[in-house]
Structures are given as C-alpha cells and as structure tokens.
Amino acid sequence: MGPCAGAPVMSLLEVRNLRKNFGGLAVTDDVSLNLAKGDRVALIGPNGAGKTTFVNLVTGQLKPHAGSVHLDGEDITAASPSRRVQAGLVRSFQVTRLFSEMTPEEHVALALLQKQGRSGRVFGDYRGMPAVMAETHEILALLNLDGIAQQPANSIAYGQQRLLEIALVMALRPKVLLLDEPAAGVPGSDTMLIERALERLPGDLAVLMIDHDMDFVFRFARRVVVLAAGAIIFDGTPAEVSRDPRVREAYLGSYADDRSQA
Template sequence: MSDLLEARHISFSFGGLQVTRDVSFKLAAGDRVALIGPNGAGKTTLVNLITGDIAPSEGRFFMSGEDITACSIPQRVRRGLVRSFQTTRLFANLTVADNVALAIMQRRGLTRRLLSRATDLPEVKAEWSEILGHLGLLGLASRKIVELAYGQQRLMELAIGLALRPKVLLLDEPAAGVPHDETPRILEAINRLPPDIAVLMIEHDMDLVFKFARRVMVLAAGRLIFEGSAAQVTADHEVRRAYLGSYADARRTA
C-alpha cells in the first residue's frame, strides 16, 4: 500500500529568502508524528505548503501515490487532507451542533438550505452526534461557541476536522492558548481519533509532544534535521543544539 501523504524534495523561496529547504517525508495510515523546531524554523510554512495555501518553488506532494501538487485546498480536503489552525476558526454565534453540521454538509456537498433544518436532518444529526459524543462534547451541542471555554473550542477544532472525514489530519498547535492543566483533555481527544488516520502535529509543548508522538521530525532553518523516535530525538546532538537544549537534559536525568 502506498503512503497516505508524501512530500518529495519540497523547497519554498520568498523573494531571495529560502524558507523551506529540500524537505522530504512520508505519512502512513495510523502515524502519529510531531513536527517540532524553534520559532522561525518554517513549520507553519511547511503545513501551508502541504495544504495548498502556498505552492512549492520545487518538489511535489503525493496522496496515496497521486500527485496533488497542483490541487486546490478544497480538492485536497476532498481527498482527505484536513488541517486545524493555531487559533480557532469557528462560527462563534452558532451552536456546537451547527458548526459540525456545516462541516458535514460541506463534505457531503448538500445543497444550501436553512441551517436549523439541516442540523436536524437524520443523517446529519446522527453524524454530528457521534462525533461530539466521541470527543465528550455532546452535552454542549446546543451551546453557542462563544459560550464555551477556550479548551472546549480547541476540541471543537478536532470535531470539525473529524466531520471532514480526514485520511491525514494536520494539527497546528492544538493546545495553543489552553491552560496547562487542561492540555490532558486535548491529548485524550487526539488519542481517541480513529486509528487509521495519519496525524501530523505541530506543537511547542514538549510534554504533549512526547506523550503523543511515535515519531518526531525536527525542522531548523527550513531544513529537516532529524526524523526518529522520541527517545532518539532527545539524544541527537544537532537537535539538542538547535532546539531541545535543557529540556532534553531534564528528560535524560528524570
């Protein structure tokens, strides 16, 4: 079976500045991969390249062996490439159920209709109920997004992602802005994602990274300098120098 997602020799230059430098990697079904690196390393730029927000200067992207480099963002989403963002992008004055129902309707290509009626369509309601129940949010279905705590809003980002039926899910700092004592809820929700989805997560919370990741990729100055297990990454001299520093020392002596 071919990999779900492959980046092959991806580079991106903006003006005279090379932001991404010859990056190659693969994601297979069930992968749980963290992408880490210092600020300015080019992590979000790489995710923007993967999702089609920007086009690479060089290199190609493939999904299940099919070249998607020229595909638009909606075309990639239809193929199962879905992304969450550092900040929530939800409809604040709509309910939790309405937000997930909209994503379901988008995926299914349903014709435009009154949202209040579409949310109650049996096939749509069954799906949003299952997704919210999976993430422990079903009891909040009738609440407006603006009424939710920020941690609950981040969980809603995951709900929207699941509603789009991803094969590959890109999580851009899913715990950003969430109080530290609430991050276990984010991790629990991620761990409960369907096991066949490939998940690539950008995150600065290293405790969350090492609890989540089976594989870690490290980006520095736009270049992929390491790819391996969490245990291997803390022992790698170049990674320690470029990013982990004292955190790696603390893990080795803990």
C-alpha cells in the same frame, strides 16, 4: 523498500523535495516526508524553522518553487486548498477559528454536509436529517461536547473550543490530518482533555502534529521530525530525539539537559 515484501507500505501523504524561497532565503529547503496510515508524527523545531511555511505548502496556501505533494497516490501539488480538503487532507488551526455565533451542533453538521457535498443545498434543515443528526451527536459525544451542543461557540470554555476544532476536522473525515498546536493556549489542567480527544482519532488516520509542548509531543507521537532552518535534521523515535546531538544543538538545548538530569 524491497519487492515482494508482502503488502506494499502505502504512503497516504508523500512530500517530495519541497522547496520554497522568500527572497534569497530558503524557508523550506528540500523537505521530503512520508506519512502512512495510522502514523502519529510530530513536527517540531525552533521558532523560525519553517514549520508554518511547511504546513502552508502542504495545504496549498502557498505554492512551492520545486517539489511535489501527493495524497493517496494522487499528485495534488497544483490543487487548490479546498480541493485538497475535499480529497482528505485537512488541517486545524493554531488560533481557534470557529463560527462564533453557531453552536457546536451546527459546526459539526455543517462539516458533515460539506463532506457529503450537500453544503450548497438551499432547502432542508439538518435537524430534519436523522442520519446527519446521529453522526453529529456521535462525534460530539466522542469529544464530550454533547452537553453544550446548543450553545453558541463564543460562550463555551476555551478548552471546549479547542475540542470543537477537533470535532470539526473529524467531521470532514480526513485521511491525513495536520494538527497545528492543538493544545495552544489551553491551561495545563485541560491539556489532558485534548490528549484524550486525540487518542480517540480514527486508527487508520495519518496525523502530523505541529507543536512546541515537548511532553505533549512525546506522549502523542510515535515518530518525531525536527525541522531547523527549513531542512529536516532528524526523523526518528521520541526516545532517540533527545539524544541526538544535532537536535540538542538546534532546538532542545537546555530543555534536554533538564530532562536528562531529572
């Protein structure tokens, strides 16, 4: 990046030379990745490529052997997972993790209170806090969940649970969002709902989505990163990725052939 090139492109998330070995095996092998404001990046790769390990390193569930992670200019390599969330690095889960007996309204309100540093208060009911209520229902309405705001999470449809997962992470007001297979397990007809929800994410948010569903990824992402055997083998546009011979070899295989024939 040259000097004096107008406003500097500020990386929200900067991963530098991250390395993790399990035994002798390099599961994450010198991975560097930058995400800027508004980025919509998809991280794909065959099973065992190290996607989950990478997510766990970035969110702090695992400690790297080398390299560093920076969020908005701050080195967070040593920070605990919850400290990273408080700083604005939020993840969603591939397997739905919700509070089964709590309502969508309670989920979102609790996340908002947590973001405001008020989740430790032993008095006061969020239903009596007009600002929290208004914000909660704004988020629920955005994801079309306001009709079921009062039902326990274990009684709503699976697709709605996935939407609630997105509502929950939105309420944490992240700067960088890691979406781990947001449409996993959702029947094809409902994938549209998830897609539409993701389109409504705030424009200045940096999103890294990990997924297998190619069509989904290609519609969502403006940039695709391919991980294979722990290393990044491709970083470019969705249009280029299916033409890249190394990616075809490592991952897309027959799928890319099908696609070009169609």
